[in-house]
Amino acid sequence: MLLELYQNRWFGPTLLILAFVVIILSGFLSPTEANGGKALPKAGFEAPEFSLSDGSGQTYSPADFKGEVVILNFWASWCPPCRAEMPAFQKAYQTHLSEGLVILGINTTYQDDASAASSFARERWITFPVLYDRDGKVSRQYQIQALPTTFFVDRKGIIRKVIYGGPLSETLLTVEVKQLLGEGD
Numbered sequence: 001m002l003l004e005l006y007q008n009r010w011f012g013p014t015l016l017i018l019a020f021v022v023i024i025l026s027g028f029l030s031p032t033e034a035n036g037g038k039a040l041p042k043a044g045f046e047a048p049e050f051s052l053s054d055g056s057g058q059t060y061s062p063a064d065f066k067g068e069v070v071i072l073n074f075w076a077s078w079c080p081p082c083r084a085e086m087p088a089f090q091k092a093y094q095t096h097l098s099e100g101l102v103i104l105g106i107n108t109t110y111q112d113d114a115s116a117a118s119s120f121a122r123e124r125w126i127t128f129p130v131l132y133d134r135d136g137k138v139s140r141q142y143q144i145q146a147l148p149t150t151f152f153v154d155r156k157g158i159i160r161k162v163i164y165g166g167p168l169s170e171t172l173l174t175v176e177v178k179q180l181l182g183e184g185d
Contacts, residue, residue: 041141041142041143041151041159041162042159042162043159043160043161043162044158044159045158045159046157046158046159047062047070047072047151047153047157047158047159048062048141048142049061049062049063050062050137050138050141052106052131052132052133052138053131053132054129054130054131054132055114055118055130055132058129060104060129060131062104062153062157063157065102066155066156066157067100067155068100068101068102068155069096069100069101069102069152069153069154069155069177069180069181070102070103070104070153071089071092071101071102071103071104071150071151071152071153071177072104072106072142072150072151072153073085073089073103073104073105073106073148073149073150073151074106074108074133074139074142074144074147074148074149074150075105075106075107075108075147075148076107076108076111076112076117076147077107077112077113077116077117077119077120078112078116079147079148081147081148081165081166081167082147082148082166082167083120084166084167085148085166085167085168085173086105086120086124086126087124087170088167088168088169088170088173089103089105089126089128089168089173090124090125090126090127090128091170092170092173092174092177093127093128094127096177096178096181099181100155100181101177101181102128103128103129104128104129104131105121105126105128105129105130105131106131106133106138106139107130107131107132107133108133108136108139108144108147109132109133109134110133110134110135110136110139111136114132114134117130117132118130145164146164146165148165148166148167148168149162149163149164149165150162150163150166150168152176152177152180154180154183155180155183160180161176
């Protein structure tokens with residue numbers, strides 16, 4: 001049966017047309033639909049959902065902050081660029097909190113130490129939530145390859161920019177934050 005179908009002179013052109021139609025129609029799907037319902041962690045895609053807790057056990061999720069600008073910063077206490085950029089994140093958080101800025105510092109605890117991360121945050125007076133990715137699930141979900149990695153998420157939950165490496169300068173951080181906050185006006 002399959003051999004007869006394959007030998008049919010219309011099989012090849014029909015298969016080619018079908019493949020072309022599938023490719024064309026996939027361009028009309030949203031990024032999430034085109035990825036089988038899973039958001040990709042890159043600019044233009046919805047930020048993948050997760051749930052992590054801080055040192056006190058309070059749980060946070062990006063969905064909790066729809067309507068606000070969210071920065072997800074993946075870091076480790078042993079990472080010099082991560083340590084160097086923390087004052088800029090803290091300043092941005094203090095300056096723009098009342099305008100709807102949320103910063104979630106996601107410690108890659110599966111390759112760090114929770115007590116070292118907690119001590120670092122306390123010593124630097126970090127007041128934004130520091131979350132612990134103890135098993136690496138969220139880091140894998142966001143495909144973290146380098147530290148630090150920072151995701152800028154708009155008020156609709158769409159990743160607008162990803163910056164790999166660091167440290168981010170205070171100026172760059174301020175420009176990105178102001179741009180996203182200004183889009184809500």
